[in-house]
Amino acid sequence: MGEFREPLNVIVTGVGGQGNVLASQVLAAAAVEAGYRVSIGETFGASQRGGSVMSHVRISRDRTYGPLIPRGRAHLIVGFEPLETLRILMDYGNPETVVVMNDRPNYPIGCLLGEEKYPDPHLIVEAVNRLAAKNHVLPATELAKEAGNSMAANMVMTGALSGSGLLPFGGDRFTGVIETLFSGEVRDLNMRAFQKGTEAVQAAGTAR
Amino acid sequence: MSIYAVALDQPGRAVVLTGNEAVARGAIEAGVAFAACYPGSPTAEVLPTLAQLGDRFNIYTEFSTNEKVAIEGAAAASFAGLRSLTICKADGFNVALDFATAVCLSGTKGGMVIMVGDDPNAHSSVKEEDSRFLARTANLPVLEPATVAEAKEVTRAAFELSEKIMLPVVVRCTTRICHASGDVKLGPLPPVEKQAALSRDQRYVTSTLFAQFMKGKVKTAAALAEDSPFNYYTGPDNAERIVIACGPSCAYALEAIEILGLGDSVGLLKISTTWPLPENLLLKHLKGAREVVFAEEVDSFLEDGVMTIAAKHWDEVGPVKFYGKNTGHMAGPRGAFVGELDPDTVTSCLSKIFSVPYDPPALPNAREARELVNYSMPSRELALCAGCPHRASFWAIKMAVELDGRNAIVLGDIGCYTLGLMRTGYNILQSVHCMGAGVGIACGLGKLDRFNFRQPVITVVGDSTFFHAVPQALINARYNQSDILCVILDNETTAMTGHQPHPGRGVSASGQPAGKVEIEPLLAGMGIPVTVHDPYDVEGTVGVIHRLLRESGPRALVLRRACALVAVKGRKKDRVYVNQEKCIGDDCGCARFCSRVFACPANIWDSRLGKARIDEAVCNGCGVCASLCPQRAIIVERTV
Numbered sequence: 021m022g023e024f025r026e027p028l029n030v031i032v033t034g035v036g037g038q039g040n041v042l043a044s045q046v047l048a049a050a051a052v053e054a055g056y057r058v059s060i061g062e063t064f065g066a067s068q069r070g071g072s073v074m075s076h077v078r079i080s081r082d083r084t085y086g087p088l089i090p091r092g093r094a095h096l097i098v099g100f101e102p103l104e105t106l107r108i109l110m111d112y113g114n115p116e117t118v119v120v121m122n123d124r125p126n127y128p129i130g131c132l133l134g135e136e137k138y139p140d141p142h143l144i145v146e147a148v149n150r151l152a153a154k155n156h157v158l159p160a161t162e163l164a165k166e167a168g169n170s171m172a173a174n175m176v177m178t179g180a181l182s183g184s185g186l187l188p189f190g191g192d193r194f195t196g197v198i199e200t201l202f203s204g205e206v207r208d209l210n211m212r213a214f215q216k217g218t219e220a221v222q223a224a225g226t227a228r
Numbered sequence: 229m230s231i232y233a234v235a236l237d238q239p240g241r242a243v244v245l246t247g248n249e250a251v252a253r254g255a256i257e258a259g260v261a262f263a264a265c266y267p268g269s270p271t272a273e274v275l276p277t278l279a280q281l282g283d284r285f286n287i288y289t290e291f292s293t294n295e296k297v298a299i300e301g302a303a304a305a306s307f308a309g310l311r312s313l314t315i316c317k318a319d320g321f322n323v324a325l326d327f328a329t330a331v332c333l334s335g336t337k338g339g340m341v342i343m344v345g346d347d348p349n350a351h352s353s354v355k356e357e358d359s360r361f362l363a364r365t366a367n368l369p370v371l372e373p374a375t376v377a378e379a380k381e382v383t384r385a386a387f388e389l390s391e392k393i394m395l396p397v398v399v400r401c402t403t404r405i406c407h408a409s410g411d412v413k414l415g416p417l418p419p420v421e422k423q424a425a426l427s428r429d430q431r432y433v434t435s436t437l438f439a440q441f442m443k444g445k446v447k448t449a450a451a452l453a454e455d456s457p458f459n460y461y462t463g464p465d466n467a468e469r470i471v472i473a474c475g476p477s478c479a480y481a482l483e484a485i486e487i488l489g490l491g492d493s494v495g496l497l498k499i500s501t502t503w504p505l506p507e508n509l510l511l512k513h514l515k516g517a518r519e520v521v522f523a524e525e526v527d528s529f530l531e532d533g534v535m536t537i538a539a540k541h542w543d544e545v546g547p548v549k550f551y552g553k554n555t556g557h558m559a560g561p562r563g564a565f566v567g568e569l570d571p572d573t574v575t576s577c578l579s580k581i582f583s584v585p586y587d588p589p590a591l592p593n594a595r596e597a598r599e600l601v602n603y604s605m606p607s608r609e610l611a612l613c614a615g616c617p618h619r620a621s622f623w624a625i626k627m628a629v630e631l632d633g634r635n636a637i638v639l640g641d642i643g644c645y646t647l648g649l650m651r652t653g654y655n656i657l658q659s660v661h662c663m664g665a666g667v668g669i670a671c672g673l674g675k676l677d678r679f680n681f682r683q684p685v686i687t688v689v690g691d692s693t694f695f696h697a698v699p700q701a702l703i704n705a706r707y708n709q710s711d712i713l714c715v716i717l718d719n720e721t722t723a724m725t726g727h728q729p730h731p732g733r734g735v736s737a738s739g740q741p742a743g744k745v746e747i748e749p750l751l752a753g754m755g756i757p758v759t760v761h762d763p764y765d766v767e768g769t770v771g772v773i774h775r776l777l778r779e780s781g782p783r784a785l786v787l788r789r790a791c792a793l794v795a796v797k798g799r800k801k802d803r804v805y806v807n808q809e810k811c812i813g814d815d816c817g818c819a820r821f822c823s824r825v826f827a828c829p830a831n832i833w834d835s836r837l838g839k840a841r842i843d844e845a846v847c848n849g850c851g852v853c854a855s856l857c858p859q860r861a862i863i864v865e866r867t868v
């Protein structure tokens with residue numbers, strides 16, 4: 021399990037509709053179950069319609085921090101989308117920041133219109149590798165499809181975060197929260213997705 | 229985080245709640261009986277939370293047609309001795325203000341709380357507004373929570389204060405409270421039994437006769453504020469430098485003081501009772517201080533209030549330097565009166581004010597990384613969802629206006645369709661102000677013919693906006709015979725704020741069957757001719773608009789099609805794909821119509837093949853692009 025810093029600053033980032041707000045809520049609930057204090061700041065605006073979304077999650081032993089992480093002070097970045105991951109890393113990262121990222125791009129409308137160019141995703145990964153202390157890349161959307169539905173990519177990413185060993189509490193805290201939050205088929209899907217994320221990160225970790 | 233946590237009967241347990249849920253839980257713990265609102269971000273989720281728990285905790289909840297009706301309903305419950313809550317955003321408080329400035333004179337009985345969400349940085353608004361000035365105009369005390377956990381406690385306390393002084397109390401939350409989350413310690417739940425009673429001798433009348441009495445209530449609130457547990461000081465004793473803050477700025481200031489290593493010399497005075505202010509408490513701290521910094525969001529409300537107190541007691545306070553929005557010292561990158569605060573802004577401002585150096589941590593290889601991706605970091609502009617009926621409507625309006633050739637003016641206002649301002653809506657809207665404003669403006673433009681203004685006037689409104697603010701303007705158009713075409717984009721929901729029902733739905737806030745108000749007979753009753761069409765039939769819609777543009781007097785067109793996000797729920801989508809044989813790519817001459825011009829986010833360009841493609845994960849299967857493709861290369865496979 022990860023070494024604890026006070027407060028532990030985690031940013032979950034992606035694009036509206038990817039379910040990263042829910043992922044940050046699950047992370048926070050797991051932290052509270054493990055006895056920590058949490059504070060989350062969500063920046064989403066009208067993101068239902070394709071804007072950038074980021075959640076700042078701050079985990080503390082004993083104190084309520086403000087909902088926003090100061091620039092350059094994120095310990096962990098969980099990126100649901102490559103470009104957003106790089107963007108947030110540049111603003112909030114420092115040389116010790118660790119990244120867990122999904123490799124599937126979600127193209128901004130300007131790129132779809134052919135007016136702007138989305139960088140080569142491999143180069144984004146390369147850039148993140150250079151900036152971050154460590155980068156765990158996984159095909160979260162594909163893994164979610166394997167688990168039953170691409171919409172569950174958020175739980176794959178949550179599983180990966182848990183499996184990365186960077187948090188001061190274990191996966192059982194997460195599965196406990198998933199158990200209470202969801203029921204029936206959705207719960208099973210999310211559980212499978214969570215496990216896939218955990219396994220993917222751990223397999224990659226041992227391979228390295 | 230979930231309705232489950234809001235409802236838990238486990239006093240003392242810590243759960244994660246959003247700020248909006250914390251307010252809902254605070255109201256439940258206070259025994260609220262009646263809650264009414266018109267949804268507005270950032271506070272839109274409070275009422276749905278209460279609505280889901282209405283049966284369990286014996287709470288009546290409603291979505292009202294607008295904020296004025298909502299606050300009046302809440303006051304009614306208060307008159308009958310019940311605790312009541314109304315919820316709005318700053319813009320909504322404007323709508324409720326007429327009643328608010330009256331009810332302070334008539335007074336209330338059961339605790340009545342008005343939760344107002346201000347939106348610094350206008351995350352989900354068209355403007356930033358400081359509702360505290362409105363509350364003061366209406367003589368209503370303001371409480372501001374600084375954290376999510378405090379949002380629950382402050383809400384509870386607001387009900388008690390309201391009952392003590394017999395005035396509604398405003399709980400002002402900003403987006404960084406409403407949409408933030410944090411651990412909240414649950415309190416005990418009250419009994420669910422509640423009784424309404426209003427006797428013939430109770431009278432609630434607005435009259436200046438009661439003005440002095442009402443001012444006395446405000447004085448009582450000021451006296452109570454002196455001992456409020458939500459106002460407190462942290463820092464060294466007798467600090468000569470203090471920061472006075474409210475709301476989330478308190479946490480930013482505290483963190484900034486720590487980052488700058490100023491903990492030994494700078495104190496933080498946190499104020500929740502921002503109106504009326506606790507004069508003695510402030511004086512106590514002002515007397516020792518030589519430099520005072522204000523940290524608050526939107527306008528300089530706390531700052532102005534404290535400086536007035538300092539001026540009143542200048543002989544006791546002595547020489548003090550004030551730094552805030554008015555002096556330009558507490559300002560984000562865009563200026564002091566725009567945008568929100570954050571820990572970086574507060575840190576850099578304090579570093580300048582107190583002359584202590586600050587170097588934010590930075591990434592050593594950022595330049596290299598930027599080079600690697602060729603400096604190309606495209607931003608994410610907001611876009612209408614894939615399959616959004618508004619996209620089809622805007623396209624049809626654009627085509628009809630071009631066909632008409634008389635430079636028709638197109639006006640809009642507030643809802644998802646505000647995006648008609650941007651490229652996703654073909655930049656078609658020429659005005660955006662507030663709910664229903666486009667129709668009033670159209671009424672005016674439609675009467676300028678004597679000044680040689682001959683362009684046709686189109687105004688678009690959503691269905692929820694229609695019920696909120698449009699009938700009065702349309703009655704005006706009919707009465708004064710204004711030449712306007714009002715296009716009602718009826719997507720059968722209040723989409724922008726998260727799909728709440730409205731009077732046209734026949735469903736209540738708690739999901740029960742409700743009375744249904746039909747738009748067409750309402751318009752017919754006003755004597756306004758109305759046409760109804762499906763915007764997904766783009767060609768047909770263009771024809772209808774083109775015809776209506778040539779008619780005169782007030783007329784209406786309802787473009788009815790469910791919001792794409794609602795339509796796909798629990799249903800299998802039609803499969804839409806590009807027949808790669810039929811699509812001839814850039815040889816077509818359509819200028820990549822589907823992806824570049826019509827610009828549904830699911831229509832993408834496959835640069836490898838040089839042909840159009842549809843992202844099936846994003847596509848909502850509306851089929852509109854298929855009807856517009858000149859090669860008929862897009863195929864819709866209907867699911868049965």
Ligand code: SF4
Pocket residue numbers: 614615616804828829830831842846847848849850851852853854
């Ligand atoms: S059918 Fe065409 S226009 Fe409709 S959602 Fe799919 S790609 Fe977009």
Ligand code: SF4
Pocket residue numbers: 068069611612613614615616617618644719723724791792793794
């Ligand atoms: S939420 Fe509905 S109305 Fe709003 S942009 Fe999306 S599809 Fe259109």
